Amino acid sequence: MTHRLTSPALALVLACSLAPFSQAQTAAPQAGDPARWYQEDSTAQAQLRTLRKEIAAALAEAKKACRLEPSATRSTCLKEAQDTYRQDMANAEKLRIAAHPQ
Template identity: 90%
Template sequence: MTIHTTFLAAVLACSLSPFALAQTASPQPGDPARWYQEDSTAQAQLRTLRKEIAAALAEAKKACRLEPSATRTACLKDAQDTYRQDMANAEKLRVAAHPQ
């Protein structure tokens, strides 16, 4: 695994952890109630997961832009590849996050 792949995996894991924890976390003052309502359908869960994957891509791109120019292009490519893989496997990720 390259540093970029490891970094992108960590970014994805961090971005998806709120997705898994939202169901068990206690509401904090000022938080919208919708943050703590579980998605009731597979379609809603998948929609939320796709938003999380897109947010992970945005965070990864932001981090890549801070890298030296020599490695920036490879980092951005890895981020895009990870995004494509996650979107292609979104249903599997949803099932793993919401076992029945």
């Protein structure tokens, strides 16, 4: 089974970031959830910091998925995951602007 990583970080970031924040603010916190999970990032710097964390988490998930690949395709999968990470980090500001239009 070969996975094509076209941009899992981008897909994850956009899926998470483009959800209306009004839903998160009106959603009732679940037991044990930190209050900060329900507070919108108020500055561009905070949004960028969160986005970078999400991109890094997407890389970790992609690497985990690559480890399940057959050994013949594993190195290609890991290289694609790393390339996607670098590309998403390089475009982080553009992704932030797309997710948080002013």
